[in-house]
Structure formats: structure tokens, C-alpha cells
Amino acid sequence: MTYGDRRSGHRRARTAVVLCCLLAFVSAACTGGSGGSGESGQDGTAAGPIVVASGLDVTGSGSVRQQLIEEWNRRHAGSKDQQAKLVELPGGADQQRSQLLGALQSGSARYDVVNLDITWIPEFAEAGLISPLPVAGSGAATEDADFIRQVHATTVWKGRSYARPFNTDVGLLYYRPDLLTQADIEADKQPTANWTWDQLYSSVKTLGLNPVRRDERAGWTTQLKQYEGLTVNTVEAFADAGVHLTDSDGRYSSGPEDLKKGLDSLLDRVGRGRVQPAALTSDETASLTDFAEGRAVFLRHWPYAYGALGSLMKAKEYAVNRLPGKAVLGGQNLAVTADSPRAGNARALITFLTSRESERCLLDAGFAATRASVYGSTPKPCWPRVAAALRPAGGSSKAAATEAGTTGRQGTQAREAYIRLLGAALTEAVQRPRTPYYGAFTQVLQSHVHALLAAERPDTAAAADHLDHALRDVFAGR
Incomplete structure (x- = not known):
């Protein structure tokens, strides 16, 4: 069955349900196959809770997504129907995709909001599993304009926006200034915003590394x-x-x-003599470990690694800059499921979760934020109670308080520089193929x-x- 067939079938099934409901004069019992127990209102505000399905939080930050859900619930404490619940799906990205596709196609799970990898938007949209967003009014359009252009483009399929950007990602270059200095590679020859792969290769050659075994130091490592x-x-x-x-x-x-x-x-x-031999079997965790334990001088990784390294290395032992050449965009977007009887409340929740304040919380927790204003000179602060609940990304409050030279996060100046380069990297990131x-x-x-x-x-x-x-x-x- 093609995606077009599946989508048409999905629509026919929904139409049949509606007609049956009308003929029986019991439209209040129609739930669109979501499995919900509440009544469905025309405004999409059926009895709650609003169920959000998402992958696991990889930042080690105290679950910022859960904290944002709890902040929403506190702000709507007087309304049972507007309470929200986060369901975290186990497994890797491929497993989560399969779970969500199966659940939404069969109607076996009552999800109102799904946190989708940006590469899944065309597939879920084409299959009729998520709803396009209403055309934004002038106020909403202004809010949407604050999203980084490349990041917001990941929500669009065939001219319609199906989601709002939640957290984003982009490849970055981490490096060991201590090991470069030991090899007499001076600071002015270490990575800058305009560094190239040829300059990285030159540094690897200067280091004189030619690893054959996994335990030997290599010029760089990544996830292969x-x-x-x-x-x-x-x-x-x-x-x-x-x-x-x-x-x-x-x-x-x-x-x-x-x-x-x-x-x-x-x-x-990734030629032999440059990359760590273990890279061929490495994922994010393994490559991060090889870098932290000195088996690679350079590392291609995601933004959350910046916080994670604070609990693994001394502040002077690692630094970060733009990835040479092109960097791929990652991240997740929040979409309303096509059959949600709580669509109105679900959209309101998504608006809150992607607000300027919420995006700052995500950045503070170790994710990359999706709004340009978060990287500006006067960003809105994270919600106070969420900020108080979060521990520093990748470590404890004790780690954050340590001075330079001891294990822990880098200082305020380095953190501000990191935020600036992250925002710049996102504006030039490239997408993977957009296809259902x-x-x-x-x-x-x-x-x-x-x-x-x-x-x-x-x-x-x-x-x-x-x-x-x-x-x-x-x-x-x-």
C-alpha cells in the first residue's frame, strides 16, 4: 500500500466514523479512534489529560521535558481537562518511530501530541497521522518568525506546517586543547569558526598519530x-x-x-590513520567516551555533549567550535495527532512548550533551542520553577560550582561563547533528505x-x- 492509499483509507475511515455518529445521534461519543474516554468537543477540548509521546531525554539534565509539562500543569491546576502527561518511549530513534507509526495507524494508543524526529515529518504528514497547523494570524506569525529559519523549515511538508520546533541539534567539533598544546600546536592554529577539514587533517598529521588498535589515540572520532x-x-x-x-x-x-x-x-x-578504529562501531556514547578518555583529539558530536563533558573531564581539557564544512541539522518537532479529540488543548500546550521561556529552559538543560531570540543578547529567562528543578546538564550543582581546572562545567565566558557559536551553526545547518x-x-x-x-x-x-x-x-x- 502506498502512502497516498494509506492516507485516503485513513480519511475514508474517519468519514465513516463521523457518519455513523451522526446517524445514531451520539456524536458526543465519537473519539476518532484515539481510545480516549472523555467527550469530544468541536473545539478540540475533550476531557484530558493531554498525552504527549516522546523519546527519552538524553541530556541528563533532570528531564527538562517533564519539568516543562509540570510547569504547564501548575499553570492550569484548576482545569482537569488541560492537565498533560508525558509518556517516554524506550529504545533508539528507529524503534520509537516504529512504535509511533504502529500506535497511530492502529489507534491503539491515545496520544494527542507526538515529539517527532525532524526527518519523520513528511512520512507522518503524508500518511495522515498528524494534523497541519491552522494558518497563523498576524500575532502567531510574528511568534513563528522567531524560530530559526532552517529549523522551522523542518516542520513544513508540501507547503503546510505540521508541527512546531521543540528542540534542535547540529553537528559540532569538540577538541582537546591540552593534547594539541602538548604537540606544539599553538592556540592560534587551533579550531576557529572558519576552520576547514584540511586544517584538521594538517593538525592530525602534526600529532603524528596512526592508530591501528582501538586503544590507541587517533586524530578524531565520530559515529560510524x-x-x-x-x-x-x-x-x-x-x-x-x-x-x-x-x-x-x-x-x-x-x-x-x-x-x-x-x-x-x-x-x-574517515581514512585510516585519521579516525579512531573504533569509530566504525561507535555511536554517540562510545565516541564521547573515547574522546573523554584521550583516545581521540577531535570529536564530531551534538550540543548535549558540551554539558556531558562537564562531568567527565576537567574544564581546561575540552573545548568546542563549529564543525568544519557542512553540519547536519537534527532535533524534534511537536505535532498534534490527526485523531486527537483534544486538538485545541494540544495546540495550546505545544505553544507553551515552544515559547521563548521554555526554549531557554531547553538550552539551559543541554538541548539546542529552536528560537533565534534565545541566542540573542537579552533572551527571556527559563521559567523560575523549572530552572530551580534542573541540575546542570551533564553534572550536579557541585560540578557547576567548581573552578576552572577541576572536573566540571566551563565558566560563564566559555558558556556564552558556546551559545553564540551554537546559534551561528544552526543558521547554516543542512537537512537530510525530506521524503516520506x-x-x-x-x-x-x-x-x-x-x-x-x-x-x-x-x-x-x-x-x-x-x-x-x-x-x-x-x-x-x-
Whole structure:
């Protein structure tokens, strides 16, 4: 069944439910298949609670998402129907996607709001599982204009916005200034905002590192295990080579020659002697550990690593800057499920969760915020009770109070510089392919690229030809 068929079937089923309800004169009992027990109002304010489904909080910050839900509940303590509940889904991103697709397609779970990875928006929208947002009035449009343009674009599919940006992500370059200094690489030759991959390669050469085993120090490390991290690294290498796999409508727009150029770029980046041998089986946790324990001088990672390193290293042992070249955008968006009888209250909750104050809470907790004003000179502060409930991202309050040179977060000046570079990096980030077939695409890409990286004598021309045939089928929905 195609996505169009599935969407049409979904609409026909909903129409049948409505007609049955009208004929029986019991429209108050109609719940749209959500499994809810409350009455459904025309304004989408049926009996609560408003159920929010989300993945696990990776920041180690005291669950800022849960704290924001609790702040909303305190502000609506007089209304039982407006109370909200957070349901955290176990497993990795692929497992969460499968759980949400199954639950929403079958109607087996009563979710009103879903926190979707940005790459899932076209798929869920095309399948009719989430509702497009109402066309914003002038006031709402002004609020939406505060979202970073590239980040807000992830909510749009076929000209309609289906979600609001909640927390975002972008690749960053972490490095060990202590190890660079030991190798006589002076501060003025260490990473800057305009650093290139060639400069990184030059530093790795100066370091004289040529790791063969996993326990040996390497120039840098990243996430090349066969999972989404490999897709991200591949798309970044492709973007640096000027290779774009699809157009804005999700149609395949590449070919064998472009793919070879992209694969050559990736192989050059992760060639033997430069990257930590363990990178081929590393995810975010493993690569962060290798960096913290001195087995890599440079690390490609996400913003939450900045806080996590505060509990693993001394402040003078790590620093962060823009990723050389192109960096891929990540993050999650909040959408209202198509069958939610609490759609009105669900939209109000999303507006609160993505407000300027809430976005500041997310940034303070270790996520990357989605609003440009949060990175400005006079951002609105985090909600006071949420701020009091959060411990510093990646560590305890004791860690935050330690002085430079001891284990803990870096000082105020370094933190402010980090926020500025993070905001700048987000404005230039690139997206992964926008397609309703993203799940199939990423599995195909990972399979072909991982096999190439593991080969003793990788043949990028042959790999590009095979990948081209596979991607043509994927993006055509075959």
C-alpha cells in the first residue's frame, strides 16, 4: 500500500466514523479512534489529560521535558481537562518511530501530541497521522518568525506546517586543547569558526598519530556504526562535496557520479590513520567516551555533549567550535495527532512548550533551542520553577560550582561563547533528505556505506553505482 492509499483509507475511515455518529445521534461519543474516554468537543477540548509521546531525554539534565509539562500543569491546576502527561518511549530513534507509526495507524494508543524526529515529518504528514497547523494570524506569525529559519523549515511538508520546533541539534567539533598544546600546536592554529577539514587533517598529521588498535589515540572520532549516526556523517560529507540526494519535494536528484564524489569525500574524512578504529562501531556514547578518555583529539558530536563533558573531564581539557564544512541539522518537532479529540488543548500546550521561556529552559538543560531570540543578547529567562528543578546538564550543582581546572562545567565566558557559536551553526545547518520514505532511505544508505567503510579495498565507483540503483527505488516508494 502506498502512502497516498494509506492516507485516503485513513480519511475514508474517519468519514465513516463521523457518519455513523451522526446517524445514531451520539456524536458526543465519537473519539476518532484515539481510545480516549472523555467527550469530544468541536473545539478540540475533550476531557484530558493531554498525552504527549516522546523519546527519552538524553541530556541528563533532570528531564527538562517533564519539568516543562509540570510547569504547564501548575499553570492550569484548576482545569482537569488541560492537565498533560508525558509518556517516554524506550529504545533508539528507529524503534520509537516504529512504535509511533504502529500506535497511530492502529489507534491503539491515545496520544494527542507526538515529539517527532525532524526527518519523520513528511512520512507522518503524508500518511495522515498528524494534523497541519491552522494558518497563523498576524500575532502567531510574528511568534513563528522567531524560530530559526532552517529549523522551522523542518516542520513544513508540501507547503503546510505540521508541527512546531521543540528542540534542535547540529553537528559540532569538540577538541582537546591540552593534547594539541602538548604537540606544539599553538592556540592560534587551533579550531576557529572558519576552520576547514584540511586544517584538521594538517593538525592530525602534526600529532603524528596512526592508530591501528582501538586503544590507541587517533586524530578524531565520530559515529560510524550502522545506525542514524552513520547517515548523518555521510550526508555531511556529501554536502561538503556539493552532493544533494533529493530536491525539496523529496524526489531523487543525484546519480552515480555525484554519489562517487560524496563517497570519496567520506572515505577521505574517515581514512585510516585519521579516525579512531573504533569509530566504525561507535555511536554517540562510545565516541564521547573515547574522546573523554584521550583516545581521540577531535570529536564530531551534538550540543548535549558540551554539558556531558562537564562531568567527565576537567574544564581546561575540552573545548568546542563549529564543525568544519557542512553540519547536519537534527532535533524534534511537536505535532498534534490527526485523531486527537483534544486538538485545541494540544495546540495550546505545544505553544507553551515552544515559547521563548521554555526554549531557554531547553538550552539551559543541554538541548539546542529552536528560537533565534534565545541566542540573542537579552533572551527571556527559563521559567523560575523549572530552572530551580534542573541540575546542570551533564553534572550536579557541585560540578557547576567548581573552578576552572577541576572536573566540571566551563565558566560563564566559555558558556556564552558556546551559545553564540551554537546559534551561528544552526543558521547554516543542512537537512537530510525530506521524503516520506525516510525510514527506507536511511536503512539503504547505512547498509551500502557501512559495507564500503568496512571493505579492505573500497571501490567507490562500484559502490556508487549500486547505491544509485537502490536509492532510485527507495525514493520512488518501491
